[in-house]
Amino acid sequence: MRRILAILLENEAGSLSRIVGLFSQRAFNIVSLTVAPTEDASLSRITIATEGDDKILEQIVKQVNKLIDVLKITDLTERQHVERELLLIKVLAMNDKSRTEVKRITDIFRGAIIDIGKQVYTIQLTGDADKLNAFINTLANETEIIESVRSGCVGIARGEKALRAK
Amino acid sequence: MSTELHTGAELVVKALSALKVKYLFGYPGGTVLDIYDALFKQQDVEHILVRHEQAATHMADGYARATGEVGVVLATSGPGATNCITGIATAYMDSIPMVVLSGQVPTGLIGDDAFQETDIVGCSRPIVKHSFNCRDISEIPNIIAKAFYIASTGRPGPVVIELPKDLLMPGQSAEFLLDAEIKMRSYNPTVKGHHRQIKKAVQAITQAKRLVIYSGGGIIIANAAELLQALVEKLNAPITNTLMGLGGISGLHDNFIGMLGMHGSLEANKAMAHADVILALGARFDDRVTNNVKKFCPNATIVHVDIDPTSISKTINAHIPVVGLVDIVIKQLLAELEETNYLINQENNQDWWQQINQWRNEKSISYENEVEGGKIKPQRVIQAMYQATNGEAYVCSDVGQHQMFAAQYYPFAKPRQWINSGGLGTMGFGLPAAMGVKMAFPDSHVICITGDGSIQMNIQELSTCMQYNLPVVIISLNNRSLGMVRQWQDMVYGGRHSSSYMESLPDFVKLAESYGHIGIQINSLDELDEKLAQAFAIKNQLVFVDVLVDEKEHVYPMQIRTGAIDEMWIKKGVKA
Numbered sequence: 001m002r003r004i005l006a007i008l009l010e011n012e013a014g015s016l017s018r019i020v021g022l023f024s025q026r027a028f029n030i031v032s033l034t035v036a037p038t039e040d041a042s043l044s045r046i047t048i049a050t051e052g053d054d055k056i057l058e059q060i061v062k063q064v065n066k067l068i069d070v071l072k073i074t075d076l077t078e079r080q081h082v083e084r085e086l087l088l089i090k091v092l093a094m095n096d097k098s099r100t101e102v103k104r105i106t107d108i109f110r111g112a113i114i115d116i117g118k119q120v121y122t123i124q125l126t127g128d129a130d131k132l133n134a135f136i137n138t139l140a141n142e143t144e145i146i147e148s149v150r151s152g153c154v155g156i157a158r159g160e161k162a163l164r165a166k
Numbered sequence: 167m168s169t170e171l172h173t174g175a176e177l178v179v180k181a182l183s184a185l186k187v188k189y190l191f192g193y194p195g196g197t198v199l200d201i202y203d204a205l206f207k208q209q210d211v212e213h214i215l216v217r218h219e220q221a222a223t224h225m226a227d228g229y230a231r232a233t234g235e236v237g238v239v240l241a242t243s244g245p246g247a248t249n250c251i252t253g254i255a256t257a258y259m260d261s262i263p264m265v266v267l268s269g270q271v272p273t274g275l276i277g278d279d280a281f282q283e284t285d286i287v288g289c290s291r292p293i294v295k296h297s298f299n300c301r302d303i304s305e306i307p308n309i310i311a312k313a314f315y316i317a318s319t320g321r322p323g324p325v326v327i328e329l330p331k332d333l334l335m336p337g338q339s340a341e342f343l344l345d346a347e348i349k350m351r352s353y354n355p356t357v358k359g360h361h362r363q364i365k366k367a368v369q370a371i372t373q374a375k376r377l378v379i380y381s382g383g384g385i386i387i388a389n390a391a392e393l394l395q396a397l398v399e400k401l402n403a404p405i406t407n408t409l410m411g412l413g414g415i416s417g418l419h420d421n422f423i424g425m426l427g428m429h430g431s432l433e434a435n436k437a438m439a440h441a442d443v444i445l446a447l448g449a450r451f452d453d454r455v456t457n458n459v460k461k462f463c464p465n466a467t468i469v470h471v472d473i474d475p476t477s478i479s480k481t482i483n484a485h486i487p488v489v490g491l492v493d494i495v496i497k498q499l500l501a502e503l504e505e506t507n508y509l510i511n512q513e514n515n516q517d518w519w520q521q522i523n524q525w526r527n528e529k530s531i532s533y534e535n536e537v538e539g540g541k542i543k544p545q546r547v548i549q550a551m552y553q554a555t556n557g558e559a560y561v562c563s564d565v566g567q568h569q570m571f572a573a574q575y576y577p578f579a580k581p582r583q584w585i586n587s588g589g590l591g592t593m594g595f596g597l598p599a600a601m602g603v604k605m606a607f608p609d610s611h612v613i614c615i616t617g618d619g620s621i622q623m624n625i626q627e628l629s630t631c632m633q634y635n636l637p638v639v640i641i642s643l644n645n646r647s648l649g650m651v652r653q654w655q656d657m658v659y660g661g662r663h664s665s666s667y668m669e670s671l672p673d674f675v676k677l678a679e680s681y682g683h684i685g686i687q688i689n690s691l692d693e694l695d696e697k698l699a700q701a702f703a704i705k706n707q708l709v710f711v712d713v714l715v716d717e718k719e720h721v722y723p724m725q726i727r728t729g730a731i732d733e734m735w736i737k738k739g740v741k742a
Contacts, residue, residue, distance in 0.1 A: 010352055013299055014287060025292045055479070062476040068296040068316060071352045165351065 002031065003057055004049050004076040004083060004155045006163050007064060011037050011044040015069040019046060022067065028052065028060050032085075032152030043071070043165060047154045049129075071165055080158040083128045086151040088114075089136065092144040093121040101142045109135045120146060129153060171339035174303045175200035178267065178329065180342050181310040183210035187238050189229065189605055190214065191222040195242025196282060197269030200334040214605070214634060217626040219246050221598035223253020224624070227262050228562060228602030231585045234389065236263040236318050237602065243269040243331075244282030248289060252592060254324045255293040259589025260410060261387060263322040265313045266290075272332035273301065287328050295323030303333045304340040315348045320355030321474040322387060355473065359490035359498050366486045367445070367469045368502040374443035374467075375514045376521075377403045380426065383410030383588070384448015384472065390493035391415065391581045394447065397496050400503060402510050404522055406434035408449050409573055410588040417577025423522060424531060427455040428725045429570045432530035432734065432742055435725070437522055438463055439732035446470045448492040451482040452589070461730035471495045530723045530736055531574050541716040542691050544568065544643045547698075548575035551613065551641060554698045559611035560585060560603045562638075564596030564620030567649035570721045572615045594623025600638040601631060611639065611702060618644040618668055628681040631708050639701055640710045642674060645717040653720045657735075658727075678710035689714040 009015050016035055023030050031049040038045050050060065057075065064073045076083070093099045093116075102121050106113055111125035125135055132150065139145060157163070172180065178201050182190065190213045194202045205213050216222040219241045226237025237257075241247050247268040257264045271280040287297045296316050298309045306329070313325040332338065359367075371377060379401075385394050391414055398405050398421050405415050406426040415422050424431030426438055438444065444466045449455070451470075456462045459481055470477075470484035471492055478487045488495055533545045548571050551559075561576055563569040563586035578584045585603060587595040600614035614621075621642050631638065643649075647667040655663050675685030684707050688697045694713070701709040723734045723742070734742040 013301075014291075014297070017288070018291060021291050059476065059480060066474065066476055068350070068353050 007046040008072040010069040083155040085153040089148040090146040174334040175204040177306040179204040181307040192240030197243040197331040219249035224598035225602035228599030232603040239266040247286040257324040263318040264324040270330040297326040359488040359495040378441040379405040381447040382408040382449025385414035388493040393496040413578035413581040433525035435732040450477040544715040562600035564616040568643040593620040674712040683708040
């Protein structure tokens with residue numbers, strides 16, 4: 001089962017490598033990982049998408065918590081949450097027909113064309129993983145995909161619940 | 167008020183001195199020469215020069231296990247640091263408090279593949295509790311204090327500190343400032359068990375008909391032996407120890423039913439298999455205990471007390487988990503038993519003991535002493551060793567058959583008497599660990615029990631023993647082969663002894679003598695007791711006792727692979 005873990009940890013040299021090392025050392029799976037400092041520059045927040053049954057997830061949460069740098073970890077998928085991922089994708093747009101079609105699909109998915117070349121469009125889209133997958137599949141049926149990059153997902157709990165240092 | 171400025175090297179030594187470090191085990195080299203210079207100019211911290219950095223880590227480890235203090239190591243960058251890796255992993259697996267100070271090339275050269283550069287923080291990451299890269303000289307004292315705090319609290323473990331040479335040399339200086347209190351917002355180990363879990367645990371324990379207490383190294387680390395004994399006696403419960411937990415209850419206590427697991431006693435493994443409630447105290451259901459986890463004690467309710475939440479429900483699901491320091495949790499359990507006016511159900515208790523005593527009567531920890539040719543049985547040597555030391559020695563073991571024989575045949579009356587590499591199984595651990603123990607307790611008998619394989623993995627330390635006058639007694643059960651490997655080859659690999667013998671052993675007596683020690687060889691049973699007594703009578707010199715033992719002897723009992731905890735070979739060809 002796919003899970004999204006949010007981790008709050010000290011923004012110090014080596015703290016990311018401890019997280020990544022732990023996952024590989026204990027044969028846990030990383031589907032995607034994003035990291036950046038928070039509004040408090042002494043803290044970083046990591047979002048990891050992972051897969052595993054309840055037993056594995058329990059170990060992941062405990063093992064991450066055990067790292068000295070880690071303040072908090074939470075499984076966002078346990079409760080209502082918002083999940084977003086950013087996609088940048090470059091596709092072939094050589095003639096009027098394909099340009100029109102790419103623009104139409106992009107509008108339907110509420111994406112934005114953010115750059116154009118002689119023969120290519122670059123599109124930006126945010127959403128959850130399912131939406132991004134659907135968009136990529138639809139585009140692939142209409143034109144050729146030159147290149148794509150995904151940020152990996154970030155997430156936040158709905159409502160009052162928050163992941164904070166205190 | 168004028169401020170006194172110090173070099174980084176001086177700050178390191180001042181911090182160690184402020185933390186009351188008596189001994190620093192290490193080996194000099196380029197990047198740490200400033201620290202060695204600072205050590206030379208003071209008297210508080212004594213440096214012990216080993217012959218190989220691996221031995222420095224095991225010495226610090228042995229010292230830590232015997233005293234409960236943090237063991238401290240100093241090594242240079244590159245090969246000095248990487249030589250520490252095995253010792254760090256050994257300490258990590260057995261939760262031993264240790265701080266390793268490693269040199270590093272100057273900050274400006276890091277990443278350039280400079281001479282003697284390795285990323286030791288990276289190399290050691292999977293086998294440390296935590297590590298620090300020092301990048302600012304003024305941080306040095308507080309980083310060292312934090313390292314000691316992390317190493318010795320919660321579930322203890324090794325901490326590595328990397329010190330680049332430019333921070334240590336003259337040229338940079340800083341004040342010696344140490345925070346009065348260590349505060350870390352991201353590290354607050356739980357100490358007390360949750361009261362609701364304590365109530366649940368006591369409910370399960372008091373309703374049990376067939377309770378077993380299964381205790382591990384956590385009892386030793388937490389100095390909880392007396393509390394454990396009180397709990398055992400309050401419940402009149404049978405108690406078994408893991409390999410790491412031996413001495414947690416006296417090996418001579420009536421309720422002690424022996425070590426459990428792969429080479430455990432029949433009664434310990436049977437009691438576990440038949441228990442309706444298992445109270446695990448500071449133990450972690452290691453695979454050398456459980457055997458096949460799918461068949462592990464299916465009818466038991468498991469109460470698991472551990473300071474480390476990751477140990478709970480990792481291999482075996484705990485029905486009642488209790489996270490907390492085991493000494494404090496035992497106190498809570500005793501208080502709750504008191505409050506609920508617990509009385510033993512005599513009928514259930516007697517039935518259970520009757521059953522256990524039947525298993526005990528099978529005398530699974532036994533061997534045949536009479537063999538043709540008068541060959542010495544290794545088990546007999548351990549018994550002789552026990553007699554000669556009145557059961558009071560510190561026994562520091564290497565890894566292999568001799569380790570299991572010592573665990574089975576030397577009942578440890580007290581915690582910290584038994585010192586061995588249980589988790590990692592590090593051959594070469596025994597001698598340097600014994601040296602570390604001897605540093606701490608010079609007036610006690612300190613034995614290194616070893617074999618002809620293990621002893622050669624750190625034999626160079628005989629030289630260190632000479633330099634610092636460390637008269638440990640080395641007892642080598644010499645079977646001219648790698649006994650445990652050979653045993654598995656006999657039992658599992660059709661008797662094909664692939665690379666398991668030693669065809670070019672040195673003359674250990676002469677070898678010991680060449681280092682300036684005393685060597686004694688024992689090769690017949692009738693001289694065993696007398697010569698061992700002789701060896702232990704020598705107080706001021708190291709004695710190397712080379713005992714030629716029966717090379718065909720196997721360690722029994724032994725769990726049958728893929729079986730349940732109590733499926734065992736009792737002796738050759740006989741199943742339990």
